[in-house]
Amino acid sequence: MLYWWMMKRFNPNELDAKWQKIWHDEKRYTALHDASKQKMYVSGMFPYPSGSGLHSGHAFSYTIVDTLARFYRAHDYSVLNPMGWDTFGLPAENYAIKTGTAPAVVTAQNIANFKKQFKRMGVSIDWSREINTSDPEYYKWTQWVFTELFKRDLAYQKESMQWWCPVDKTVLANEQVEGGKCWRCGNEVEKKSMKQWFFKITDYADALLEEIPGLDWPDKIKTAQTNWIGKSEGAEIQFTVEGIDDSITVFSTRPDTLFGATFLVLAPEHPLVTKLTNDETSAAVEAYVKESVKKPEIERAAEGKDKTGVFTGSYAVNPANGEKVQIWVADYVLGGYGTGAVMAVPAHDERDYAFAQKFDLPIIEVVKKPQDETSVCYHGEGVLQNSYQFDGMSSAQAREEIVAWLEQRAVGSAKTTYKMRDWLISRQRYWGAPIPIIHCDEHGAVPVPEDQLPVVLPEIEDYAPKGDGRSALASVEDWVNTTCPTCGGTAKRETDTMDGYACSSWYLLRYTDPQNHELAWSPDIANYWSPVDYYVGGDHAVAHLLYVRFWSHVFNDMGLLDKKEPVKKLVYHGYVNAEDGRKMSKSLGNVIDPLDIIDQGYGADTLRTYVLFMGPIELDSAWSSQGVGGVYRFLNRAWTLTQEYFDADKTDEQLPAELESLRHRTIKKVTGDYRSLGFNTAIASLMEYVNELYKYKTNGFTNGWQVHLETLVQLLAPFAPHMTAELWEQLGNTEPLDTAAWPTWDEALTKTATITLAVQVNGKLRATIELPADVSEEDATDAALAHEHVQKFTQDSSPKKIVFIPGRLLNIVI
RNA sequence: GCGCGGGUGGUGGAAUUGGUAGACACGAGGGACUUAAAAUCCCUUGGCUUUACGGCUGUGCGGGUUCAAGUCCCGCCCCGCGCACCA
Numbered sequence: 031m032l033y034w035w036m037m038k039r040f041n042p043n044e045l046d047a048k049w050q051k052i053w054h055d056e057k058r059y060t061a062l063h064d065a066s067k068q069k070m071y072v073s074g075m076f077p078y079p080s081g082s083g084l085h086s087g088h089a090f091s092y093t094i095v096d097t098l099a100r101f102y103r104a105h106d107y108s109v110l111n112p113m114g115w116d117t118f119g120l121p122a123e124n125y126a127i128k129t130g131t132a133p134a135v136v137t138a139q140n141i142a143n144f145k146k147q148f149k150r151m152g153v154s155i156d157w158s159r160e161i162n163t164s165d166p167e168y169y170k171w172t173q174w175v176f177t178e179l180f181k182r183d184l185a186y187q188k189e190s191m192q193w194w195c196p197v198d199k200t201v202l203a204n205e206q207v208e209g210g211k212c213w214r215c216g217n218e219v220e221k222k223s224m225k226q227w228f229f230k231i232t233d234y235a236d237a238l239l240e241e242i243p244g245l246d247w248p249d250k251i252k253t254a255q256t257n258w259i260g261k262s263e264g265a266e267i268q269f270t271v272e273g274i275d276d277s278i279t280v281f282s283t284r285p286d287t288l289f290g291a292t293f294l295v296l297a298p299e300h301p302l303v304t305k306l307t308n309d310e311t312s313a314a315v316e317a318y319v320k321e322s323v324k325k326p327e328i329e330r331a332a333e334g335k336d337k338t339g340v341f342t343g344s345y346a347v348n349p350a351n352g353e354k355v356q357i358w359v360a361d362y363v364l365g366g367y368g369t370g371a372v373m374a375v376p377a378h379d380e381r382d383y384a385f386a387q388k389f390d391l392p393i394i395e396v397v398k399k400p401q402d403e404t405s406v407c408y409h410g411e412g413v414l415q416n417s418y419q420f421d422g423m424s425s426a427q428a429r430e431e432i433v434a435w436l437e438q439r440a441v442g443s444a445k446t447t448y449k450m451r452d453w454l455i456s457r458q459r460y461w462g463a464p465i466p467i468i469h470c471d472e473h474g475a476v477p478v479p480e481d482q483l484p485v486v487l488p489e490i491e492d493y494a495p496k497g498d499g500r501s502a503l504a505s506v507e508d509w510v511n512t513t514c515p516t517c518g519g520t521a522k523r524e525t526d527t528m529d530g531y532a533c534s535s536w537y538l539l540r541y542t543d544p545q546n547h548e549l550a551w552s553p554d555i556a557n558y559w560s561p562v563d564y565y566v567g568g569d570h571a572v573a574h575l576l577y578v579r580f581w582s583h584v585f586n587d588m589g590l591l592d593k594k595e596p597v598k599k600l601v602y603h604g605y606v607n608a609e610d611g612r613k614m615s616k617s618l619g620n621v622i623d624p625l626d627i628i629d630q631g632y633g634a635d636t637l638r639t640y641v642l643f644m645g646p647i648e649l650d651s652a653w654s655s656q657g658v659g660g661v662y663r664f665l666n667r668a669w670t671l672t673q674e675y676f677d678a679d680k681t682d683e684q685l686p687a688e689l690e691s692l693r694h695r696t697i698k699k700v701t702g703d704y705r706s707l708g709f710n711t712a713i714a715s716l717m718e719y720v721n722e723l724y725k726y727k728t729n730g731f732t733n734g735w736q737v738h739l740e741t742l743v744q745l746l747a748p749f750a751p752h753m754t755a756e757l758w759e760q761l762g763n764t765e766p767l768d769t770a771a772w773p774t775w776d777e778a779l780t781k782t783a784t785i786t787l788a789v790q791v792n793g794k795l796r797a798t799i800e801l802p803a804d805v806s807e808e809d810a811t812d813a814a815l816a817h818e819h820v821q822k823f824t825q826d827s828s829p830k831k832i833v834f835i836p837g838r839l840l841n842i843v844i
Numbered sequence: 845g846c847g848c849g850g851g852u853g854g855u856g857g858a859a860u861u862g863g864u865a866g867a868c869a870c871g872a873g874g875g876a877c878u879u880a881a882a883a884u885c886c887c888u889u890g891g892c893u894u895u896a897c898g899g900c901u902g903u904g905c906g907g908g909u910u911c912a913a914g915u916c917c918c919g920c921c922c923c924g925c926g927c928a929c930c931a
Contacts, residue, residue, distance in 0.1 A: 382931080654855085664868095670884090788864040793910090793911060
């Protein structure tokens with residue numbers, strides 16, 4: 031007789047502790063550079079270790095990563111599953127300003143906490159490769175990359191307009207300006223020209239664009255990146271201005287509509303604006319410019335179709351037809367895109383049309399509308415008219431011919447522009463990697479030589495930015511004052527630090543060779559592991575993922591990496607929302623702490639399996655406490671079943687062939703699902719397998735159960751590594767489960783002897799019949815026609831047609 | 845406005861890519877065990893209808909193609925995300 035208290039009870043917390051200690055002590059998950067094996071590099075987007083610890087999004091992301099790591103380890107891949115910390119950033123700096131605690135100190139505490147919590151999730155990480163972006167050993171190489179970019183003219187300094195709050199005495203990001211006012215103090219902000227550092231990502235616009243179609247990334251992200259780069263092909267066309275020597279260059283993607291350009295519009299920021307005004311117009315234009323320059327771009331855009339603008343009083347000449355056209359200033363033209371000036375073709379552009387309507391400007395149709403076209407403003411392709419020698423030409427052909435004609439006369443040329451701007455990387459903040467530049471009166475900006483790197487962040491007392499728009503570093507005189515590496519004369523260090531995104535643009539390479547003191551990485555080692563096979567995250571669709579690609583392309587050009595693209599497969603998962611379906615947030619009080627789930631006694635296996643069972647990984651999901659309970663019940667059933675097997679008196683009786691067939695089908699299905707990241711359906715199949723085994727249990731246990739239980743344990747292991755490690759050992763295995771060969775299936779055995787054939791009459795299901803799997807169409811038809819439910823519908827009429835899908839269905843058409 | 849996803853029971857979601865819609869799980873209902881509860885185990889569970897066998901209906905809405913449509917085509921309506929006056 032078997033009593034429940036005689037069995038080893040399922041105690042997840044005990045198992046978690048036991049196995050986590052073994053994995054740690056035996057350094058089970060050290061990644062080995064083993065050229066004889068296939069490599070598998072998986073990584074999540076490394077976390078910013080905040081003070082509040084792991085949240086459910088982390089649990090989700092890193093469970094996906096870890097599950098893949100464990101799955102491929104069981105397939106004898108050499109697996110790299112690293113972890114690091116993205117530690118530069120505002121929260122630590124603000125905390126430091128408030129409390130005076132050094133950011134490095136707070137960061138170290140948060141890392142320790144994160145690491146402890148990650149370990150409790152049972153992640154199989156190679157901790158010997160841990161990196162931290164604010165560690166001088168790390169940012170030394172971030173700075174080195176900067177100097178390399180500088181040497182290649184890919185890092186440069188440029189004066190550019192920034193938002194400036196005169197009260198807070200700091201620059202603000204565009205997003206921090208609300209209605210022309212500072213988000214902090216509510217005072218009006220100004221535009222101030224400041225010298226900033228940029229990375230020339232625009233040099234790589236085409237290269238980055240070209241590789242996008244070949245990436246195994248979600249279309250969502252690929253189109254986001256394509257749009258962000260925003261390539262458009264067109265022409266630059268010069269319009270001479272009456273009365274002055276300057277000409278105005280416009281950019282247009284539709285040079286075929288040049289003859290319909292009835293006025294020009296300049297952005298308020300356009301440098302020629304003041305030159306074009308006269309005594310009558312200057313006051314109005316000046317006021318307009320002042321007003322619109324103050325508005326954040328976001329607000330200018332939000333005002334949508336309601337066009338505003340002023341006439342400058344000047345005229346330009348359309349180079350196509352010699353017509354005199356008015357020059358206007360309007361904020362719907364953006365200063366930072368193209369040339370900051372457009373030729374307005376109101377007949378074929380909705381914005382120009384709205385503007386022309388409002389200010390009563392001429393409209394000339396130069397592209398014939400198709401007959402069924404009803405819109406007033408047709409912006410499609412067509413046949414040209416009112417365009418002299420180009421009349422009758424298609425707009426596509428006219429685009430080329432008109433540009434050629436303009437080029438001949440030196441008043442225009444083909445031109446490609448991009449929406450993407452260069453990457454502004456300087457920050458007037460303390461807590462970042464110092465930009466490794468020394469400013470010398472004689473030699474200008476000089477990069478810090480490699481042997482003097484890293485430029486270490488000095489320890490200071492007051493972390494607050496200086497009032498003049500410089501970081502707190504500017505006050506550290508003995509740090510700022512240095513000598514020029516070129517001439518040895520007195521010089522000053524750059525006091526801006528780098529955007530945190532710089533540090534995260536190459537960490538995936540540092541993981542491959544984290545202890546290298548001579549190089550950022552050794553190309554041999556990086557080439558073995560690169561690219562990342564699975565990169566998992568749910569954020570940073572554009573910025574980070576574009577920057578990583580940019581740097582990777584540069585490294586490829588530098589000969590430091592033999593691949594251009596850093597990430598083979600991007601796994602972009604959804605958000606984990608609260609039970610109420612809303613975003614988790616402290617203020618709503620609906621936050622689920624993954625560590626609480628573990629502590630409540632569910633353990634890490636339940637947490638891990640649950641987050642993957644919630645639904646397809648790419649979808650947002652809502653947390654369900656009851657769902658967690660369901661997964662726990664499933665694991666508990668698998669555990670209990672195995673314990674009952676151990677304690678039972680076993681016979682040598684043969685198990686039915688169907689059960690063996692189910693085992694093979696389950697291996698096939700689950701293995702395929704792991705590969706295609708269909709974790710939710712993999713878990714469902716394992717649940718079915720367990721449910722089925724419970725049915726067989728009523729006949730008692732046999733020795734044949736061993737293989738079923740081992741299969742179950744192995745298939746479940748990547749999701750629930752602790753419990754399965756224990757069961758694997760209990761089943762008598764001495765080799766660790768981590769590296770035990772993954773179960774294989776025999777295709778022939780996945781087939782069953784009989785099949786359930788669906789019988790339809792005229793496409794409607796009327797019966798299902800059990801038949802031998804290899805039944806012929808004739809036999810199946812006979813069996814179907816003999817069925818009473820089928821006969822009710824076929825009556826006496828003979829079938830017109832029989833559609834037979836072997837193994838699936840038979841449709842009788844009458 | 846443009847681009848990319850999506851709409852399936854009370855809920856999360858399955859569906860071999862055109863072939864038995866609702867796998868698996870939650871919830872709910874019923875039963876077993878228990879003095880009782882919890883835990884566990886078993887059964888039922890889209891709706892309507894039928895004593896039952898069964899029948900009708902059903903994947904956002906309206907059409908279409910097909911022996912057969914959640915899946916393909918055309919036209920709409922909603923929801924989410926990204927970009928957004930980019931010339």
